[in-house]
Amino acid sequence: METGTAIAALSALAQETRLSIFRTLVRAHSLTEGEGGLAAGEIGEALDVPPATLSFHLKEMSYAGLVTSRREGRSIIYKADLSMMRGLTEFLLEDCCQGACGAVGTRQRKKECA
Numbered sequence: 001m002e003t004g005t006a007i008a009a010l011s012a013l014a015q016e017t018r019l020s021i022f023r024t025l026v027r028a029h030s031l032t033e034g035e036g037g038l039a040a041g042e043i044g045e046a047l048d049v050p051p052a053t054l055s056f057h058l059k060e061m062s063y064a065g066l067v068t069s070r071r072e073g074r075s076i077i078y079k080a081d082l083s084m085m086r087g088l089t090e091f092l093l094e095d096c097c098q099g100a101c102g103a104v105g106t107r108q109r110k111k112e113c114a
Helices: 003-013 016-031 040-047 051-063 082-093 108-112
Strands: 065-070 076-081
Touching: 003 016, 003 051, 003 076, 003 082, 016 040, 016 051, 016 065, 016 076, 016 082, 040 076, 051 065
Parallel strands: none
Antiparallel strands: 065 076
């Protein structure tokens, strides 16, 4: 992952409403089958965020690569991009602890360091 991409994602998540949106979408991801996701209206209702404010935050998160969207009829369905979050996590943990990956790393990273 490029540094600029990581900075954009971290900047997007460094705002309370956007972090809440992302966490809501992650929870919805684990509860839904198929393509999953939540309609913008469902997100707004769950978090008590007005439509215009929600639209702004979802746009910022889309630009940062944290969410994807698709149209279903008249609704836009948003979904957390978990592969982006995995990449961001790997980027943050890359070369962590001066090579002592077992202290903080992911399972894959621990295998690589063994």
